[in-house]
Amino acid sequence: MSEEHIEDLNEVMKARRAKLAKLQEMGVNPFTYSFDRSASALTILEQFESFENKTVTIAGRIMSLRRMGKASFAHIMDVSGRIQIYVRLDRVGEKSFAVFGLLDIGDIIGVKGTVFKTHAGEITVLADEVELLSKNLHPLPIVKERVEDGRKITYDAFADTELRYRQRYIDLLVNSQVKEIFITRSRIISAMRRYLDERGYLEVETPVLQPLYGGAAARPFTTHHNTLDMTLYLRIADELYLKRLIVGGYEGVYEISKDFRNEGIDRTHNPEFTMMELYVAYKDYHFMMDLVEEMVNFICQEVLGTTSVTYQGQEIDFKAPWPRLPMFEAIRQYTGLDLYAKSRDELRRAAKTLQVEIESFWDGGKILDEIVKNKVEPNLVQPTFLCDYPVELSPLAKRHRNDDRLVERFESFVAGREISNAFSELNDPIDQRQRFEQQMTLKEAGDEEAQMLDEDFIHALEIGMPPTAGLGMGIDRLVMFLTDAASIRDVIFFPTMRPEK
């Protein structure tokens, strides 16, 4: 603060500081300690009849200011909303009115006054006392709104996406719908917790820093521990640790946490994102499909009061049950080709026919995955379970009870995007070792996302894991669907950005 160069500040900021100095000369502390409130803006607006002509104390940030000589109107905003205040010289006295004259949009104030309705019909607090609580020194974007024919028209919206993400605190202040999105996000997560807690699942925490990463196909972030002098990875998934807890005797555990994947950024991917993983003993993937449907329905009802939403112009209904579409049937349906039990070369030809680009080192599973990604997934607009994946794609999933080529796995899709991934967990340690070894082969062949062999995890399986169903659900994407957000950055407070130079 002492290093601040006043001469570098622009005119507006200089004016703010001049006012700050003036206020201090007048004996006003511009950064106070606390303030007792008796009501929020919203409760006064909603319960006007019981507040009319009563005294209230409220606090909030000045968001608009209309001075008219010896009287002023302003809107102040607290977490619940905005309410107008009316400050008159003859009511607050000369000193207070002079202090009020030095206030700006962006200042945080406390007001004691009487609730009434103006001639124009707006519920307003007629101030008896106004107290500055925190001075604004950097001007806020001024966003003005007008209601015409019931529609809200916004003038000079704070719309620069880069600034909105970098300075989210401003975005939250001036774009009211942004605050709503994040409140909805919170409610979604808390509804999910409630659903899981009510069913007796135990919320747990497992390591973020891991000597071996696993549980998903992804490139990790690497870091280093000084004292141990060892490389550690930021987790790409919780899976292998949560399954160790099932081995340890818990019968239902879940974790809601950040995972980190060192990959591209676009509107559905952020390097750190929130994942919910759940493992339930003695259950299989059929149980997990039922659970996903039911849990998402529960969340929709709790948060939105309905299961149908509009996402980017598309009507989507989460109402259970969702279709359960075996992968090879889906491929038949959307490409006309039957790719079941085809050789790698046959799959290559199919990819070529379908104009799906593939890499030379890919095995049959990976080629299939690419075909599904391009030809099937975009069609899955309404919530759908795509199930029964080829075994090569799922090194941690259990073989299908009726088909050795497949695993008991499903992913759920909405608007062409995956929101969950689950399977009957592989608990045969011998099979698991072979799958890991196959992954190692892929890794050597150049697949950077192939998984690493985790001896301790196999050791755990050798101790014995009950049959278990496991689930991973991307929270950010779920939030996107329920808030109609086009970009993952709209549902993450502080998305990863390059630093400003």
Added chain:
RNA sequence: GAAGGUGUAGCUCAGCUGGUAGAGCAGCGGCCUUUUAAGCCGUUGGUCGGGAGUUCGAUUCUCCCCACCUUCACCA
């Protein structure tokens, strides 16, 4: 990683084929005691993302760099 787009006052934007910048809002001064995108009068404010080049002269043309957006690639 590739292609395209954008970057001008605190905010939202305008600036045609090069002549060193404008508007509205905000700010500042004045008038105004039920206004509300308050109004009226006056006024301040910009290394035109950064750097280099071409030119008598660059916000405008060229090149490099930076950030963001979109699409693709990659990725759940």
